[in-house]
Structures are given as structure tokens and as C-alpha cells.
Amino acid sequence: MRIGIDRMAFATTNEYVDLVELAKERGVDPNKFTVGIGQDQQAVVPPTQDIVTLGAAAAQKLLTPDLTKNISTVIVATESGIDNSKASAIYIKQLLGLNDFTRTVEMKEACYSATAGIQFAKGLVALNPQETVLVIAADIARYGLNTPGEVTQGAGAVAMLISRNPHLLSLEDTTVAYSQDIMDFWRPLYATEALVDGKYSTNVYIDFFLQTFNRYQQLTGRGLEDFAALTFHMPFTKMGKKGLEGLLGDRKDETASHLRDELTASQLFSRKVGNLYTGSLYLSLMSLLQNSKDLTAGSRIGLFSYGSGAEGEFYTGILEEGYQKYMNDVAQELANRQQVSVAQYEKMFNSQLGMNDKDIEFDDANDHSPFILKGQKNHQRIYQIK
Template sequence: MMALVGPVGPVGIDQLGVYVPEYVLPLDQLAAARGVPVEKLHIGIGAQQMAVAPPWEDAVTLGANAAARAIAQGHISPDEIGLLLVATETGVDHAKPASIFLHELLGVTANCRTLELKHACYSGTAGVMIAADWIRSGAARGRKALVVATDIARYDLHSSAEFTQGAGAVAVVVSEQPRLLALDPISGVFASNVYDFWRPLDRREALVDGKFSVDCYLNALDGAVADYRNGHSTPSGALSEEFAALLYHTPFPKMAYKAHLRLIEGEWRAAGRNPADLGPAAEQSYRTLVEPTLGAARVVGNTYTASLYLCLAWLAEQQGRALEGRSLGLFSYGSGCCAEFFSGQCVAGSAKVAAGIGVADLLAARRTLTVDEYEAFGRDGAGADLPVESRANFCRFAGVREDKRLYERTGSLAQ
């Protein structure tokens, strides 16, 4: 009989790999085409641009390209990966998981557990927590987990939700002795059956009850934070004073503002103070703790499962050295709904790892679309021809034959 594995050390995020499509649409152009005041977008939802996935990109290609970047930047061998989870709500098959496509494209060993996770935008965090618990249990035997959050947020043309689209993926390598963020093993969770956002099996575009979804998000934040406080025996502590930054699931940047205001109001009530007296204090707290996390979200849009981790990658890249040794608070929400509030500490030396993620470079290299080009992408759908020219990526969608989706590698893991 195999001996029991002893306690492992700190567990957390070892590497982040980010990928966004090479196309971007300025929202002021879309606003003009739709007859919507641009202030409604820049101020009302806090967004400036949105990433647009062309017909030859899907959740698999986005995720594989993000994973390839994480593996290359982290100098990780595919043989080190013992658990491969893909979190998405825009999967490509009702039975065959996106994870098995990545398994082949990345050259991961056959002795690796692989599956696809779904709970709207929350499943990326579900994957990270499952991976962390797998490592803490000792079952990993020194191996790493690769969690890939990948999605295309797509809504009907001319709908009110059209301005909150986006696309992208973040690959999260979870390991013992992480080089970026050591995760606290105690988190707070909340779940409730609600219909705030959903996508029936026969629809390509999602349906959303926008105002109700905001209410559900904020109620879930209350519940998850309360559970987190109970787990840490701090029923009335001010979380806004414990962390160097607070990161929120960001379907649109203004949602992070609403969430932080809700958190601060709750802290004031717990301290016996009137939230109506918050005034400039709430704005200052937001500017210090939240605003620095939103740079990528403002110009990428909604990435569903990857949203929180895109914010983390941006913050780490921009403020890495200042964050070392300090704690972060993170809130993940998925419609339907399930939410989790958790925390972690940026480890010594994490700035060196964060500096190589390359989010800013990816964003700067994108090509701007016209509204006509964007609408043509939406009409063409997933069956469109492959491009004549495209950014050099690790892999691409190669078409459908006999109802089977095919993918091909176009680059090296070492690129």
C-alpha cells in the first residue's frame, strides 16, 4: 500500500497566461451606429472597447492560446500537469469537453484528469478551488493543475446587452509553493437558484435580465462575504482595510464599482455608522483598491469565466513589486447563481513572474474593426472560412468535418 502523503506547503497561483482575440471594436463607434449616447457606455458601464472574436476563434482556441502562453512563460513542462480543467459557458460540444482538445494541443501526458466545468462566470474560480484542494490533499504527487477560463460573451446585435460583449481566456497554473499568489484555504461561498442570466441549448446568444442580475450579484456578494468573515472569525472586520486591492468579477467595469460600494456600506453598518455619511470615503476606497484592477476590463469587455483573472493578471503586471508580501481579496460571481469570496498573499518574487504575463503588449497589438466588419463576423458565425492572414498564434480552429470540430497547432509552446 502506498504511504500517505504528508502535508504540502503553500498552494496557489504559480503562473497566469492571458490571451485575447486580435480584433477590437471601439464602443464610441458602436454607440454612434446604434444611436446611443457614448456617455452611457464610458460612464454608465465604464467601458471603452470590446474584444471581438472572429469566426475562426472559439473557447478552445482562446483557451489553448492562453494555456500555451502560461506554459511557455512559466517554463513548465506539459508532463508536470496532472489535472486539466477548462471553465467555460461557451463550450463547443454538449458532450465532448473543451479540455480534451487542449489536452491534445498542449501535449499533456495521458495520466492527467481532464474535464469541463460550467456554472456561468463562477466556474473559473470553481476550477481554481478544485485544483487547490487536489494539491492540498496530496493526490497531486508534486504535479501542477492547469485551469483555463475561456469564453466569448456574445449577445444579439442591436440588443441593450450588445455593448457588454467581449472575449478572452486566462490560464491559471495552480501548484504547491506558488510563485504569484498563495491562496488562503478558507473562503466564503453563496448559492441560490435564480434566472438572472441563461442561454438555452438552442441559442447561440445568451439571455439576461440585467437589473435583476445586478441585484443577484450584490446579494451573492453579501452572502459570500458573510461566510468568509465567519470562516475567519471576523464577523465585523473591515475587509477594505485588510487588502492591498479588491478584485471583483467584472461583466462591465461599473459593476465592480457597485460591488465595492455595497461592501463598504456593509462595513459601515457593521461598525454602527450610517452609510449615508460615506461621501468621499467610498470614492477614495474605490480609487485605491479597485480602479487599478480594471485597466484591461475596460478595453476587452466581458470574458465571463476569465473576467476576475484578467483583472488579477492586469493588476499583477502593473503593480507587481508594490504588491509583494501583501494580501488581495477576490470575489467571483456566476449567474444562476454561485459566488465565492477568497483571499491570497502575493509571494516574494512575484513581481518578476507578473512582469512577463504580457497583457499590455497583447492589447496594444490588436487590430481595430469597423462596425461593418464586426457585424460581418456576427453574421458569418463559426462556419466562416479561415483567415488569409492572422496573428501568429499557438493554434486555430481548422473547420468541421463529419460534425467533428478540428483544431491544429500553428506554433510552438516555446514561442
């Protein structure tokens, strides 16, 4: 039985800040952001949006009445949780109007947990082939204003339906997971912004990719020539390049050249959105599938997932016939966003609900998203369907 990703959708905020403008405001050479880090634009989050509204917006793009009735489980992967106890999946399930006989859970392991969610979903479908599992990777990456990590912020959600006989990507059985207790990135319970050792984290990332890919080769006997493309977790697009070059080294043959070209296709959307944490790998996959000129049905795609702390996994999937029809048009949606000034971005950054324990009501007049965070009352978040 084939099990995999039946369809995918992406949602982000309606606002972005241009990183050349941000660099100028910060007194930094713009090339440091656009070339050195590999980012051009960054999603800006108004206070009326959070992981629940973004996750619900992405999932809504996937669902039809026929698909909805088969969903047995909602898994939300995030490191931007809004409650230490209650799963964000419950809020999303309610906003989407899903049946009450639906399992809802939230998963955490830095940027990796969406991949764990997909693997768990695959197991659920194997046990109950008539069921479909909705996996949502939703995050808001925050490092603070005028900090070294500011250029690697971002926000958005990728929603995926995992089912038998998928229309988009069939998952192969061999996967390699690898974990170690490493302090390269973390966010204590009392902090709204993450702590990170950037250079160390990059080195760990490359090492985990090489460890998992080499182990995969040992288990399967497959080589680079067996892949149409490799996709990577991309907290910033240069990270994916570092991972691939760590594997290719000085190779300049046809296979290496092709993989580099496909990496470029996979970077395009992330360059305009920024860091999605759990969703970064899956936005890069959507970018590859919508921008590559060479992929065809039957192509094998490699996926490297990484979460600081640290855990990595390498696994593969086979593209299905007509896969292009089972995703929303990300490029068009990104083109429809509104650019905001650096001052507007800073104001919105500082207006997030965060760890505020006060009653608050946000002005949502300028937010035309399908789902809105209205505010908080009696320590409870209030959501609205627009």
C-alpha cells in the first residue's frame, strides 16, 4: 500500500519587510543579508495572527467536504506553542469545523517535529487505511529586533494530508533518524525569543545531514545519481546550500550540477518568507515542486529534516503523476502581499500577545485573513472566523 502526502498548502501573513531596507536601517551591508544569509524578504506578523490562525488558513486551502470527513487526526508541529498544556491542534480543529471524533495533538522538537508528525501519520494510515491525517507545521520565528538573528525571522504554516494512494508524494520505507543532546538552539519557558549559537548550529546541521545520508546509503545502496533532487530544512536559504556542499565537496560532474540547480529551485519561496522552523523543509519542498523545470512523475526526492537540540532525519519520496495540481500557487500568493516599512515591522513585532496576562482586544480592521486572533480575555485566546 502506498502512503504519503496527498496534497499540500502554504499560508503566511499578508505583510513582509524588505531585507535590503532592514539592512540599511541597521547599518549593515545589504549583501550580508541577501547573499551571505540568502534572504530577500521576511514575513511580518501582525498581532492578529499566530500559529493557530496561520495553521488553520493553510489547512483550509486543502479541505473539501469529501476530504474533511475522512480526517481522523490533526497533528500540529510547532515550537511556537501558545499554551503549555492545551494543544494548538484543538483550536485549529474547531476553526476548521472538523468532527468532534477527531484526535488532536501538538508535537515539539525544535524544527524537526513536522517530520515526526508525518512518520506517525504514516503509521496511523497503515493501521487504518480509510483514514486521513492532517499534519500542520506552523511557527513564528523570533530572535528580537536589532539582534544577530533578526534576519532569520519569519512566519507561516504548511499543511499536509497524509493518506493512502497519495496524489503528490509516496513515502518510501527507509528512513534514518539521528539525535544527540546538543545546546545549539533553545528557548527556555520564560523567553519569547530563542537563544542560539549560530556557527555551532550550522556545523551540527551539516554533520547530522552527512550522518543520516551516509547511513541511508549504507541501508539502501543508493547513490546521488538515484535522486532527482535533495531538499533541506532552511531556516535561511544559505543553510541548505551549506548542507548540500558539505556532501558534494569539489564535485562538478553532471549529477552534482543538477542537484545544485534543483537546490536553487527549492530556495525561492524561503528567500521571500524567512524561517518557518517546523515548516521550513516543507516550504522548500513546495518551492522545488513548483519551480523545478526537470522533475517528472517517478522522480525520487530526498528530504533532510533538522531540529536543534538536536535531531535529524533523512527520508525519501516518489513523485506521483499530476502532483502539480495538489498544491496552492505559492508564488502568486507571495506576490499579493503588502510591503511594510521597517518602522511598521518593528511596531507589529512589539505588539504580539506573547506572554501578556492582561485582557486585550486587537484591532483587526486591516487583517483580511480567514482566521483572526481577536485578543485575550480571562487568560483565554479569542479566535474569529472572518
